[in-house]
Amino acid sequence: MADADRQHRLISTWHRAEGLLLFVLTYKVVQYAGMTALVFHQLVNWDGLSALAHAADVLYREPAINLALIGFVEPPAPALLYLPLVALSPTLAQSGFFTAYFGAIILGLCAVLLNTLGRRLGLPWWLRYPLVAIMVLHPVSLSYAALGSPMTLLLFAILGMTKSLAAWGEEQHLRDLIGCSLYATVALLTRYEAAFVVAAAALYIGARCAMSKSDRYSRVEGTLIAFLLPIVYFGGLWIGANWLIMGDPWHSLAATFAGAGAPTEEWASAVLVLPLLIFPFCYALAYHELRLLGPWRGGAAAALLMVAAIAMPLLWPRLYAGLGDGASWWSPLASVSVTVLAASLVLAMVIAARYLNEPESRKQMHRPLGGTVVLAIAGVLVLVAIRPMGATLPTSAGDALKGYVAFAHSAVAEQEAAPRVAFELRRGRQVVIAGWPGFAIALFSGEAGQVTVLPEVRPDEKVARTLRPGDLLVLLEGRDEWDGVLGDYATTPEWTAGQWQGLRIIQAAEKDDAAPGLPPQSSRP
Amino acid sequence: MPDQQPANLSDQVLKVLHERPDECAYWTLIRTQKILLAAALLVAAVLAVFHGYLLLLVLNALAITFYIVHSMYKFWLVWRSLEHKRELAYTPQELADLDEEQLPTYTILVPLYREAEVLPNLVACLSKLDYPTDKLDIMLLIEEDDAETKEACDSLKLPAHFRPIIVPHSEPKTKPKACNYGLYASGSDLLVIYDAEDRPEPDQLKKAVAAFTDLPDNVICLQAKLNYYNQRHNLLTRWFTSEYSVWFDLFLPGLTSARAPVPLGGTSNHFKADPLKELGGWDPFNVTEDCDLGIRMHKHGCYTAMIDSTTWEEANGELFSWLRQRSRWVKGYMQTYLVHMRRPVQLLRQLGPSGFFAFQMTIGGSLLCFFLNPIYWLMTAVWFSIQPEIISAIFPPVIFALGTFCLFIGNFVFVYLAVAGCANRQYYDLIKYAVLTPAYWLLMSIGAYKALVQLIHRPHYWEKTDHGRFGGGVPVG
Structure with missing residues (x-):
């Protein structure tokens, strides 16, 4: 008993040390990239910088504290999380350096989250670490994090949400439902586009509950209330705060989307609705379909998802960078890219773990790779749907990191x-x-x-x-x-x-x- | 009526009073506490006269800080329970593998007072327990002046392992006194208490035996989960059910896993009999003797664990009866807090810093919430109505930010815990009622203020809860 306790303590200590090490490594990489981008190339991310500016306004605006500025022109979560950093040093905040620190902290947490998930799934280190490295060094996540973009927070929230949703789908444990709900709340208060992901998750949860053999109605009703309560509550608080302070409950929403270059009817078209609605469904479907995998097909599915995780998020900003100016077309697509990156990595882990850990008898009961096929077709459909709307290719591959696409802008002026x-x-x-x-x-x-x-x-x-x-x-x-x-x-x-x-x-x-x-x-x- | 009376036990039922007077609620406040309380009131009065604003500001800051710490602590405990199952669970196969020859003797104590109506059902439920009857001693503890229960008992043909015990009339006439009577009359290895309306799961005793075998020797008590069989009777029983579902399924397992002192629930406490006798049994002067015993055990190095078995009880669905029951519970919590805080430094040494903190949050914190909540609700309502200057003054920016956090996050945490409790029990149809639980908090606070008044006037008065009014008399199907 004592030996088992000692061994358990040792393992826990190692896990904590591993998490800390991953966090510190990620932090240093992102901080270095961020400071280099800001100091030597004057690259910034407008969203990140504005969130930082809002936080600075809240704490230092004269003559009175103006809470209305916590992101009343954009979702509040990033500015709220910037507050403690800004409180530490107004000088550093106003230099813009904190954007790099913020991104480094959040991406560090993402690395820890993903690694912890892999460990809980029983994945060996040689599979976990490359996946974590892909997430940290991926141009999408690294660029956003280095410049302190709220997208990094969205990445964190979607990672957690997918992880929790996948686990809930497996065991229907309340802990995962609550976790998913809390991550979804953060996602929604980070980017309003996450509403579609939340809706998709709610539909998935409702559908799973409706499949139960008894007590269907109350199960769907109760589970959905438990899932949606934090989201509705904090969303409602946000609307109420807008109403109370700004006199318009929809002030923030209107302010966020007012500057969009594309007409409203186009926002409601394929660009926004199709990818955001279809993709979470695709993942839910893929997850369902790939529950029981064949010995080699499982590996193939995980590999396919890995390719998707690496390639697809990179494709979007690159392909559609020329669609509009400022906060218009690429804005929701950027959310999609982050969603795809996070969800793909989590699902790759889940599926790889199945492949490695399932007993032989279950491996034989495989299903076809329907989910992956649907995922691929949906991806192609999205590409086809958006391409005629005026997508243009940037001139060179390096542009993605040089400030000509969604990630960053030159702040020399x-x-x-x-x-x-x-x-x-x-x-x-x-x-x-x-x-x-x-x-x-x-x-x-x-x-x-x-x-x-x-x-x-x-x-x-x-x-x-x-x-x-x-x-x-x-x-x-x-x-x-x-x-x-x-x-x-x-x-x-x-x-x-x-x-x-x-x-x-x-x-x-x-x-x-x-x-x-x-x-x-x-x-x- | 069988006359199987045990030997004279009148001294032993008051063992806590005689042997551990420092831990007995016979005195609500000891002299030191009275002096300290008077001094605190005097200082507050002086401050109120000369520095009223400062006093309000400090009290407000302390209250807000307390709210934040209390909410976070409770959420942390519940999250621990959600992360991993903290109760000891056994499969039917594991229970079947137990050697019946080797099972310990077991006493079941059932204190009864005016419970004639539910007696047949009680006997039916306890007869279903999966335990060798030759190792089972079921003591029906009947008060001497309770003629109706005695008659009902006489009219039933009780199985041989049921033993009516007449508890001689004496003060205080409380459930713990009756339990002590049964405890010292018992010669069994293990012992459990059930209420008259309880319906324990049939394998509960075997689960307790298995758990005691697996746990270290210093774990002398196992708490089974309690829940209600009449949960859908009305809105009050629905709220009551959600409260119990959080308390017994999420909160107490979190407490046991944190090795914190556990305020035991009223029934389904399984004990190793000998250590319990050494501790003096229950305090007959404490109206929540179970809560007090949980703390006292922990102070003396005896611990509690949870088992994954449920005893179904009857939820009180009548408002005034519920208020009486709640005020007794809160009064007992106040007694427990005051008794164990007679020597705070000693308590800190006995419980350790984390145990001491847990005690403050679980017992003191719960009480403080009951009393503070209406004050802050009123302040919020007044602020939104007329925005008086005094409220603005006691909420400078930092306190205001923390207060806002409490109002919007703290309250939500507790509502969501109620939702989580129902979802965890798979009471999906109750979840929508759990969202309305703040109205239930108001009732709790009313009960708490009633308890405060009663603590001063009738500290040892036991407000009995009527059973069998909401389906308790219906035979088990």
Whole structure:
């Protein structure tokens, strides 16, 4: 008994050490990549940076704490998780470095989660570690994590959700149902597109319960309440907070999708609905179909899923990078790529474990690879459905990591604009920035709490009314529209940084007297 | 009426009072506690006069901190139970493999007071227990002045291993006193208590024997799970069922796995008889003698484990009767807390830091929640109605953030635990009622305040719960 206890303790210690080691290794890799990208190439991820800026606003905005800024223009979970980091050091937060730290921590947790799952499934280290390495070093996950994108958090949530769902499908244990529900809540509060994944999971859970022999109705009802309660509750809280603080329960949702380049009807079309709805189903189906595997087919299925895990997420952003600008077409597709990556890895582990651990007698009772076939066909269908909508290929393979696709953007212009903004603030002037990447300017200025950033470029009349002569308006475009809502005032250009224009507010009467043209770009305030 | 009276046991039923007065609830507060309480009230009164705001601020901060710690601790315990099954489970085959010749002798104590209506059903249920009758001694403990139960007993043709015992009239007239009477009259190796309306699963005794064999010697008590057979009677019984499903299926297994002191549930406690006798049995002055005994055992190095077997009880479905029952339980918890906190440093040494913390959270924490909840509900309602300045003042930003966390996360955790309890028991149709459980918390708090008043006026008064009103009298099908 004592020997068994000692051995158990030793194993537990080794497991903890293994987890810690994996976490630290992943953390260092991501942090190195992130700092290199930010410091040497000025690459940022707008979503990550804006979440960081929101967190900084919450803690340091003057004169009062403004909770409305915890991601009221985007889902709240990333900004909330940035809060403790920002509280540690405002200076580091405003340098943008915390994006790398954030991504490193979350991807480190993903590595631990995946490795723990593999261990629980009884996979040997030589199978676990490569799978973990694939996840950590995959361009999708590494790039998002290095730049602190909320996508990393989505990856974590989808990993956990798939893991829990797969386990629940196997044993229908309450723990897995609760786990799945909590991960789904995080996913939904990270990216609204996760609603489709949650809906798919709910349908899968409902369908499995409906297959039970007795007490079907109450089983479906009760299980779905248990699964959906945290999601509905926290979703409802979020809507309530929007209502209470912003006066509009759907403010955040409207703000998130208002900037999308594609028309609404197209959002509801194949791009959003098809991949997001079909893929979770595919996985559920694949999982079902592949429960009992033949001796070699199981290996093949796991290998196929591995190929999918590596190739498909990479394909999406690469294939459809040219679909739109800013937060439009690639945005939901990015969620799909993360979902596919996470779910594929988990399922590959589950299936590989079956193949390795099932007794011979059960291995003979294999089913055809229907799930994999359906998965592959669905993948092709999605490709076919989206391709005619204007997908273009980027010019080179390396572009994916150089800031030309969804992962990252160059922030050279924002870093150039930031000191000019800081200068204005120090002189006691109000600065309003219109345009999503404006969060980066605010953050890099070191005065994130003092700047008003509007996520959209179009004029906001309420904000426009607060501007006074001498204040600064920083725009990506739309100067004429802004002039139209400024009433007695107008704008005159002072400087440019990349596409950004710094416009001084003046009396409308002075507009004609103002010097035409722009000062040279190299001029500093 | 059989007159199988044991020898004079009047001294032994009060053994806790005579041999362990420090651990007896005969005195609600000892002198030191009275002085400390008076001093605390005096300081609070002075602070209230001169620094009322500061006092409210500090109390508020402490309460909010407590809420967070308490919620997280309970969630952690429940999660432990969900992660791994913490109860000892045995298959029918394993039970069948037990050598009946080697089974220990077993006493079943059934304290009865005005339970004539449920007696036939009780006898039917206990007759179904899968245990050799020659090793079974079922003691029906009947109070001397309970004529109706005596008559009902006489009218039944009891099997030979059923033994009516008349408990002589004396104060306090409580269930633990009757149990002690049975305990010291018993000569068996193992012993269990059932209530009059209980329907234990037939293999429960064998499971307990198997578990005692597998567990270390210092585990002297096994708690079976309790649940209700009339769970769908009305909304109250549905809520009661969800509460029991969390408590016995998720919370207590989590506590035992954390090696924390376990507040035992009222029935289906299986004991090794000799160590229990050494401990003095139950405290006859404590109205939740089971909870008290669980703590006392742990203090003296005797532990509790859970077995995967259920005893079905009758849920109280009548509001005022439920309130009486609940107020007795809360009063007993208060007695238990005050008794064991007479010497906190000694208690810390006996339970260890984690056990001491668990005691504070499980016993003290539960009580504090009952009393604090209505205050905070009222404050929330007032705040949303008229937003008075004083409430804003005692919620500076950090406290406000923590308070918001409690309001939205803490409360949700407890609602979700109720849902989890029902889902874990596969009571899928009760889950939707579990979502409404905050209304049930209000009833609990009413019961708690009633208990507080009664603790002052009638500390040892036993508010009896009527049985057989919700199907308890119906013979087992």
